[in-house]
Amino acid sequence: MKNKRKWISKAAVSLGLLTMFGGVALSAGSAVYAAPPTQNISGNAVSDNTSDRSITIWKYEINSASELGERGDGESLDPAVAPDLAGKKVMQDVNFEIIKVEAIGNANLTDPLQQVEGTHWQVVSSFTRQTGKTAADGSLTFDVGTGKAADGIYLVREITDTNGEYTYTDPTTGETGIKINKPMDPFFVHLPQTKRDDTSKLIYDVHVHPKNIVTDTELDKTVESGKGYSIKAGQDFQWEATTALPSGLLSIIDEPMTITGMHDPVTGLPAANLEITGPFPYELYADYFRITDDLNASLLLKDIVVQVTDDDGATWTDLTIGTHFEVEMNGSAVTAHPVANMTAGAAKEVMVSLKEVGMKKVTEDEDTHIRVIYETTVEEDFNGKITNKYDIDYLIPGQEPFSDTSDEPEYYNGGFDIKKTDKAGNDLSGAEFHIALTEDDAKAKKYLASDGNSYTLNDDGTSTPVLPTGVTYLTSTSNASGEAHFDGLKLDWFTDSNGNGKQEPSIPSEATWDEEDIQKDYWVVETKSPSGYELLKTPQKVTVTLTTHSNTDPEVTVVNEPETKLPFTGGTGTMLLVIIAIGAITIGTAAIAIDKKRRAV
Structure with a gap:
């Protein structure tokens, strides 16, 4: 039995920029936020020997780099009203660790992506490494000690789960083991931390918020909207490749930033960081978004249609070939309709790629899904079964190359x-x-x-x-x-x-x-x-x-059965008499004609 299958792949990725600010608790599995916590912020520029030192992490999902917001300042915010947090989903069961570090020589410890262990910093062995994972409200607090002995610089980084993978749980749906495409970039935290907008004060319980872009891509291949189909061969029918559009196809950047975790769009290998310096607003597009269907060779392809929707499929809008998307058939560009190959047995690999104009359209229109309709038929004497699936792949700046494959409906x-x-x-x-x-x-x-x-x-x-x-x-x-x-x-x-x-x-x-x-x-x-x-x-x-x-x-x-031999319609003797009579009449008629001619002469 083949039930409808939706292949869902989620990838969460940090863009290497930390928004460090206070976070607050919310009810588990709920969108109702509690009041932000009160922090221990001292007006004394000299650290005391009595206050507890801690780092609290708040983990939220975002949809694109444009939602990163401004850099945090280590203070708590109310997520119900904070522009950078309002409406964001939290991430549960994300694993973290902290270690205490110290500079080697005169090294400035500001960014672990720039300063490396053994050259710029080393581990303080007297501090025992701490690990933990975020709760249902997305929070995780590390208590590092009380008094001046706990002062110093701490390295916070995301780590794998017990299966050696970066994952999280959606506290709303309860779905567990959701894959994080790229872990959050590590960061340094001073304890206590100087208050950013009033450098005469110290924060003893710093709140940081490393945001992660999450892509939720859903593939659904159907034939005539079902998972199976049959019709008299030679009649037209269609396959539908429907995909939830990932976040981040276009991000509008309003301030300078560094995008880490870059990959070469051709080789897929890690590449240098992307430095965005303007002009602003800066449009940051995905390197590519492609839907590839290697159609069964027995299918006869008549054309394709590419559509998008923003209302869960109630209304679909056509995209324009050459403007919003481009097509390759077996590696060769097809610039106009029909996108066709009516030769049975011939290869028919069709790749649809969104152009930047298309990425901008689906982002601005807030489209949620894209589908490619393959209009096909088969030869009139075709017998057997045809299965078909499709692949998607895309590369969003700061993420690793992503690919997935749909299920296979049948004809x-x-x-x-x-x-x-x-x-x-x-x-x-x-x-x-x-x-x-x-x-x-x-x-x-x-x-x-x-x-x-x-x-x-x-x-x-x-x-x-x-x-x-x-x-x-x-x-x-x-x-x-x-x-x-x-x-x-x-x-x-x-x-x-x-x-x-x-x-x-x-x-x-x-x-x-x-x-x-x-x-x-x-x-x-x-x-x-x-x-x-x-x-x-x-x-x-x-x-x-x-x-x-x-x-x-x-x-x-x-x-x-052979035909039977039915009787004749008349007897044999009667027939003979008829033949003799006809002969006699003929002879008599001839004799009379000859006699008349003789008398005339």
Whole structure:
């Protein structure tokens, strides 16, 4: 059974800038914030020997670098009203450690990304390393001691969990083990810390807030909005690759900053930090955002459509090829519609890349999802199963290259073979067959056509209703080996529990069946027999599966009875008398004509 699957990947990444300020508690799993804590801020410029020293970390999610806000000052803020915090989600179970360090020589310890251990600083061995993880309100407090013995510089850094991975928990949903793409950059903290806006005061309990950008990318591949689909081969159908847009495709930067954790967009290897110095506002775009679908070679691609939505799919808006996105087919640029390849068996790797104009549009319009619709068909005689998935990859400044793969919805067609013989097993050619969807249809001469619909075949050869232009009845005529076959037939692949004829993956009972259960019944009618033989007269039921078309033995064997020899319509003696009479009349008529001619002479 294949239930609808949503492959969700989350990546949290620090941009290397710490917003250090006070944080406050909020109710676990709630968006209701408590009052900010009261800090121990002394007006005495000389550190005392009685106050407790501590560092409190508050961990929040943000969506892009533009939400980093200003640098913190070590003081607490009310997240219910602070512009940098209002509405932000906290991150639970993020692991941290602190160690006490001291400068080597005259080194200035301001940034662990610039000053390295062994050259600029060393560990103070008398302090025991402390570890912990953030609570449901996103907070973690390290109490480092009381009095002047606890004074000094501390290094705070994020560490892995017990499985050796950087992860966190969403306290609202309870989802655990969410992967953090890049851990927070380490930072130094002075205890006590000089108050930034009044350098005559000291802060004994410093509050810091390292923000992390979190991308929440959701991939969902469907075929005709379901996880399975079948239709008469040769008819059009579509695949949909729907992806939640990650945060950070465009960030508007308003002040100088350094973006760490940069990667080369070509090699994927770590690269130098990005220094943003203006002019401001500065538009920082993702290096790339790509959706790649290596379509099954049996599919015939007619075109693609790229759309976005900001209301969970109630309304979709088309993006413009060449303006908002660009396309490559098998590595070659396609600059206009149709994006097509109608050759069966040919490679069809389609890559859609958002351009900066497109990234700006989806950001400004607050679009949440993007989807690529692949308009396809297959050849009329296609049998079997087609599965298809797609990949996304993107690179946002300060993050590692990200990629993920969707699940694989399926498309099905089946066929079957007929063997036509006489009673002695001799092959018979020239027998014509139609097929129907039900036994009642077969009896009523309501036969299946190439468009997947059924039409009644009238005695005069017309149909009711009239066959659409280009549509023909599905027929097959036995060849010299007595073989006939039907291919590319629709199969049943799910339980239509609500009777609307459409698979709805959100309904558990409508999940795609196991492959061995996918099938459909058809009824075979012999509509023309070989010369000298009787019609079959009775519709034959056949169950078509994904494998019947390739079975060695035929699914239906039709044995014809020879025509019987009926009696002549008259007796032999009477016929002879008629022949003699006609001969006599002929001879008599000729004799009279000759005699008349002689007399005239």
